[in-house]
Amino acid sequence: GENVEQHPSTLSVQEGDSAVIKCTYSDSASNYFPWYKQELGKRPQLIIDIRSNVGEKKDQRIAVTLNKTAKHFSLHITETQPEDSAVYFCAAPRKGGSYIPTFGRGTSLIVHP
Amino acid sequence: GAGVSQSPRYKVAKRGQDVALRCDPISGHVSLFWYQQALGQGPEFLTYFQNEAQLDKSGLPSDRFFAERPEGSVSTLKIQRTQQEDSAVYLCASSLGVTGIVSQPQHFGDGTRLSIL
Numbered sequence: 001g002e003n004v005e006q007h008p009s010t011l012s013v014q015e016g017d018s019a020v021i022k023c024t025y026s027d028s029a030s031n032y033f034p035w036y037k038q039e040l041g042k043r044p045q046l047i048i049d050i051r052s053n054v055g056e057k058k059d060q061r062i063a064v065t066l067n068k069t070a071k072h073f074s075l076h077i078t079e080t081q082p083e084d085s086a087v088y089f090c091a092a093p094r095k096g097g098s099y100i101p102t103f104g105r106g107t108s109l110i111v112h113p
Numbered sequence: 114g115a116g117v118s119q120s121p122r123y124k125v126a127k128r129g130q131d132v133a134l135r136c137d138p139i140s141g142h143v144s145l146f147w148y149q150q151a152l153g154q155g156p157e158f159l160t161y162f163q164n165e166a167q168l169d170k171s172g173l174p175s176d177r178f179f180a181e182r183p184e185g186s187v188s189t190l191k192i193q194r195t196q197q198e199d200s201a202v203y204l205c206a207s208s209l210g211v212t213g214i215v216s217q218p219q220h221f222g223d224g225t226r227l228s229i230l
Binding site: 091 | 117161204222
C-alpha cells in the first residue's frame with residue numbers, strides 16, 4: 001500500500017531462531033496496527049494487533065512493538081518453528097480517519113528445520 | 114460460530130463474461146470489506162459496507178466492478194465484461210466495527226480465485 005512499507009520481503013531462519021518483520025506508516029493519526037498470517041492458499045488470519053496507546057504487546061511466542069515517534073511497528077517471533085512458515089502482512093489505517101486498512105506487501109517467512 | 118464464507122472458491126471465465134462472487138459475513142458483523150489480492154501481494158482495498166450502505170468504493174478499479182449488500186448481510190461483488198487483469202483472489206472480510214470506529218479486527222474468508230482466460 002502507498003502508506004505502509006514492509007521489510008524484508010523474504011526472511012529465512014533456522015528453527016529456534018527469532019524473526020523480526022518491520023512496517024512503517026505515514027499517517028501519525030493511525031491508531032490500530034494488526035498483523036496477519038497467510039498460509040499458501042488460505043485466508044489471512046489475525047495473529048496479533050496493537051493499539052496506539054501501548055508500546056508493546058505479547059502473546060506467547062509472538063510480540064508486536066510500536067514506535068509512534070518513528071512511525072513504525074514490528075512483529076517479533078521467538079523460537080521459530082517450521083509451522084510459522086507463511087506470508088505475514090502488516091496493516092495500518094489509510095489516511096483520512098476512517099478505518100480502511102492499507103496492507104503491506106508481505107514478508108515470506110521460511111523456517112528451516 | 115461459522116466464519117466468513119465465500120463462494121465459489123474458484124471461478125474460471127472467458128474474457129468478456131460477467132461474474133458474481135458471494136460473501137457471507139459472520140452473523141452480526143456490521144462492517145464488510147472486499148479486497149483484491151494479486152499473487153505475491155497484500156490485499157488491496159476495493160470497497161466497504163456498513164450494514165447495507167456502501168460507504169467507500171474508492172478502490173474499485175473501474176465501473177465494471179459493482180458491489181452490493183442489499184439486506185446488510187450477504188454481499189455480492191460483480192465484475193462485468195471481465196478482462197485478464199481481473200484475475201486475482203478476491204477476499205471478503207467482516208468486522209463488528211461501526212462507522213469511524215477503528216480498532217476492529219477483521220475476519221477474512223478463504224477468497225475466490227478468479228481466472229480470466
